Amino acid sequence: MTRHGGWGSFLTGIFLGAVVLWSFATSDMDLSRLLSAGPRIVEFVGRMIPPDPTVMAEIVDGTAETLRIAILGTVGAIILSVPLGFAASETMAPPAIHYSVRTLLALIRAIPLLLVAMLMVGAVGLGPMPGIIAVAFHATGMLGKFYAEAIDGVARAPVEALSSAGAGPLVRLRHAIWPQMAPVVARDTIFRFELNLRESLILGVVGAGGLGFYIQIYVRSFQYDKAASVTITVILLVIAIEVLNVALRRRFS
Amino acid sequence: MSSVVELDNLGFVHPGAELPALNGVSLAVEPGEAVVLLGPSGAGKTTLLAILDGRLQGWTGCAAVLGRRLVPDAPPPVAARPDTGFIFQEFALVERSSVLRNVLNGRLGRMSGVAAFFSRHSEHDLDVAHQVLTDCGIGELAHRRVDSLSGGQRQRVAIARCLAQEPRLILADEPVSNLDPARAGEILTLITSAAAKRGATTVFSSHQPELALRFASRVVGMTGGRVAFDHSVGNSSDEEIGALYQDAIKGAAGLRLVQ
Numbered sequence: 001m002t003r004h005g006g007w008g009s010f011l012t013g014i015f016l017g018a019v020v021l022w023s024f025a026t027s028d029m030d031l032s033r034l035l036s037a038g039p040r041i042v043e044f045v046g047r048m049i050p051p052d053p054t055v056m057a058e059i060v061d062g063t064a065e066t067l068r069i070a071i072l073g074t075v076g077a078i079i080l081s082v083p084l085g086f087a088a089s090e091t092m093a094p095p096a097i098h099y100s101v102r103t104l105l106a107l108i109r110a111i112p113l114l115l116v117a118m119l120m121v122g123a124v125g126l127g128p129m130p131g132i133i134a135v136a137f138h139a140t141g142m143l144g145k146f147y148a149e150a151i152d153g154v155a156r157a158p159v160e161a162l163s164s165a166g167a168g169p170l171v172r173l174r175h176a177i178w179p180q181m182a183p184v185v186a187r188d189t190i191f192r193f194e195l196n197l198r199e200s201l202i203l204g205v206v207g208a209g210g211l212g213f214y215i216q217i218y219v220r221s222f223q224y225d226k227a228a229s230v231t232i233t234v235i236l237l238v239i240a241i242e243v244l245n246v247a248l249r250r251r252f253s
Numbered sequence: 254m255s256s257v258v259e260l261d262n263l264g265f266v267h268p269g270a271e272l273p274a275l276n277g278v279s280l281a282v283e284p285g286e287a288v289v290l291l292g293p294s295g296a297g298k299t300t301l302l303a304i305l306d307g308r309l310q311g312w313t314g315c316a317a318v319l320g321r322r323l324v325p326d327a328p329p330p331v332a333a334r335p336d337t338g339f340i341f342q343e344f345a346l347v348e349r350s351s352v353l354r355n356v357l358n359g360r361l362g363r364m365s366g367v368a369a370f371f372s373r374h375s376e377h378d379l380d381v382a383h384q385v386l387t388d389c390g391i392g393e394l395a396h397r398r399v400d401s402l403s404g405g406q407r408q409r410v411a412i413a414r415c416l417a418q419e420p421r422l423i424l425a426d427e428p429v430s431n432l433d434p435a436r437a438g439e440i441l442t443l444i445t446s447a448a449a450k451r452g453a454t455t456v457f458s459s460h461q462p463e464l465a466l467r468f469a470s471r472v473v474g475m476t477g478g479r480v481a482f483d484h485s486v487g488n489s490s491d492e493e494i495g496a497l498y499q500d501a502i503k504g505a506a507g508l509r510l511v512q
Contacts, residue, residue: 155348157341157343157344157345158345158346158347158348160308160341160345161339161341161345161346161358161414162358162361163308163328163334164306164307164308164334164337164339165334165335165338165358165359165361165362165414165418166331166332166333166334166335166361166362166363166418167331167358167361167362167369168331168366168369170366170370171361171366171369171370174369174370175347175350175354175358175361175369175372176347176358179347179349179350179354180347180348180349182349183349
């Protein structure tokens with residue numbers, strides 16, 4: 001009865017409509033402001049053209065730093081995720097432990113990366129280090145969960161068979177569990193590295209190193225032509241990551 | 254106590270089940286015998302084999318395998334486990350690993366933990382592996398990945414892994430249940446002749462009486478978790494084997510009436 005409409009869907013419709021109206025009425029939307037902004041947008045874009053190519057050195061530096069943040073952040077996440085992945089695994093850890101570790105990983109995932117980065121900048125100062133720590137922390141929330149799922153996803157029968165043959169727990173892990181989970185772990189880690197790389201591009205906006213740092217500096221000092229050069233680099237890098245990702249997926253599927 | 258298997262009044266109830274899977278099973282298997290467990294599904298054959306392999310705990314009664322008493326609340330010590338080889342019905346192979354790797358997995362229980370972890374196999378391990386691969390007729394598949402093999406080839410890998418343990422007791426759960434009679438004959442020949450060559454004792458379960466009796470020296474009929482009959486193959490009769498399955502049919506009919 002509730003499946004095809006009735007009061008349930010009518011009330012849902014009313015509620016959704018009310019939410020949209022409330023958002024519109026209370027967020028100071030004014031179409032005339034948007035229309036009168038035309039000349040300013042033109043001016044703004046005009047100051048970005050032509051992009052200033054003299055910032056090449058900064059772009060190379062920023063790109064290298066972004067790569068370093070993504071690489072070291074991913075390595076840090078792997079180091080944290082391996083033990084947490086085991087602790088979050090149903091087949092490896094008792095319920096009391098794997099439920100609490102899963103909750104912890106969910107909490108970590110719930111904290112936005114930029115917030116972590118801002119806190120880290122406050123704690124250890126500007127530069128790539130807060131970026132690396134933030135990426136490692138944030139990525140662990142996802143990677144730890146993925147690793148636990150990779151462990152729990154293996155077929156149990158071969159593990160039993162090795163147990164029957166007299167292999168201890170670590171030997172079973174090495175020869176029955178690892179060969180089954182390795183391709184999943186590789187795929188998940190590459191996927192997370194790709195996300196880390198994307199996120200590292202804008203981390204600098206809060207002062208945590210990488211290309212984003214230069215965007216922030218140039219925008220604040222009204223050097224829009226330089227900011228445009230960095231932005232174009234970011235776009236090109238995202239496209240490059242996408243191309244690389246497609247190639248890797250073909251390799252690991 | 255020279256028997257390879259000695260069971261006295263063995264009982265087992267699966268957690269949550271009402272009827273026992275095993276109910277007062279007593280059985281002695283002597284060295285070199287090839288025993289077939291016959292009986293319908295649910296007779297307790299798989300449960301019995303799992304207990305003999307040390308994989309199932311929580312049973313009652315007394316059990317000894319290869320002169321070692323089993324305890325009902327803990328698996329046997331790892332050092333004792335390679336002596337009992339198990340051929341799993343669904344093969345239980347590591348699909349992404351090579352045939353040789355899977356067969357060498359059968360050697361892991363005979364190695365020190367460190368050597369096993371790092372796959373430091375001795376010359377002897379490799380000799381054993383290649384010998385069993387040849388015996389099983391899959392020598393040329395050694396470097397193929399298991400997930401590229403046919404079902405029949407996988408089964409031979411599963412048998413080879415079991416033999417690589419150099420077990421003194423070979424247990425096999427329905428090793429020929431999914432095969433046509435010709436293939437089934439080949440597989441039972443392989444298992445029983447490999448066991449005979451190594452002086453090992455064999456206990457296997459089967460649904461195909463006429464085939465199994467050609468390869469076994471002794472037949473144990475099971476139904477409803479009990480041993481219905483137990484004697485040498487020469488003394489078995491079609492009637493008593495037929496009765497095993499009759500009972501199961503009646504039991505199922507009775508269940509239907511109750512429902």
